[in-house]
Amino acid sequence: MKLNQIFSPYQLKTKFELRNRLVLSPLNIQSSLFDGTVSLNDLDFHRRVAKHVGLDVVGSAYVSNNGSTAFGSISVADDNKIEGLTKLASVIHRDGSKAILQLVHAGRMTNHLITQGSPAVAPSPIKAMHGQFDIPIELTETMIEQIIHDFETAAKRAILAGFDGVELHGANTFLLQQFMSPASNKRSDKFGGSLINRIQFPLLVVQRIIKLVQRNLDHSFIIGYRISPEEFESNGLKLASNLILMRTLKKIGIDYLSLSLHRYDQQSIANNELATFPIASIVKQAIGKDLPIIISGEINKRFDLERATGDLFASGRKLMSDPNWPVKLNSENFQMSTTSKISYTELSNLSHRNKNSVGGFG
């Protein structure tokens, strides 16, 4: 996409015009207080990095105490956190960005130290392969209903805190993905087995939040979903299954889809038949034009932005190291557009002057 398009306003949803197509990718910077209260460091970080993007997605706010993914994560698990979250939404808004709170439950990707004593839970009692994680307890149907309720209540708190939307963290092997994946979900009830069953949990979470918004808000509220398109293990989650999830999410009414990729032009590793196309292009083809897609993964240069397939472009580490990156890019854009506006007469005068000058430069 051309740079001047990147820096043009983008209508994400009625009432939500983004000033440009750049997004701060969700980052868990692990700087909250011990109980997940927003800290001054959190406020300072988002004040700096939200300054020039259209959308700032605050990473990995946990919806219940046993769902924290790392030490120092932000909590949205109880009402006491609303005050700090309100400050966070307001520093993001201050310079003109929209604010999204990413909601997460770690599932089996945590341990009792991170959760301050709560046992890890998951669709099935299978330990995650990598990392210092506990063997999780298998969730009962009552516990599943409680977590769906926790997601809904967390969304309510995000609304009260003044966020413009929430993003469900269905990527990076956390709980929503664990239900989708045949490698981590070995249940034999209505939440496990066939894809139709494995898809139930993420769909129920999203449906519950959509209903909450429809019931309570007369203005719009953004609901996004982040997804890792495929797992690399041979028995892992396949892109084809995820495409079904994505199409269903579109049907039930989410407002954007965010792809968590290592690189924006990454090709399918697990599926040889699709391996010649970038995953982002496959997803865009399958999903169609009318659901915005956020692309991420090493978008660091103008060249990357021009090549990436997507509607919005997220950067994590680049913006973290250089919050003014959008300004630098835009000034490059400005220089290009002013030179391209030189009239033909001015151009020929310039070349005439050049011809008559010693060494070609006058």
Ligand SMILES: Cc1cc2nc3c(=O)[nH]c(=O)nc-3n(C[C@H](O)[C@H](O)[C@H](O)COP(=O)(O)O)c2cc1C
């Ligand atoms: C320190 C760090 C924390 C991250 N935390 C989150 C997170 O909370 N939620 C999420 O969806 N992705 C998270 N990510 C992934 C980023 O959002 C992004 O997808 C990844 O860094 C690739 O984009 P980049 O090359 O622009 O950094 C994190 C990445 C880093 C480096």
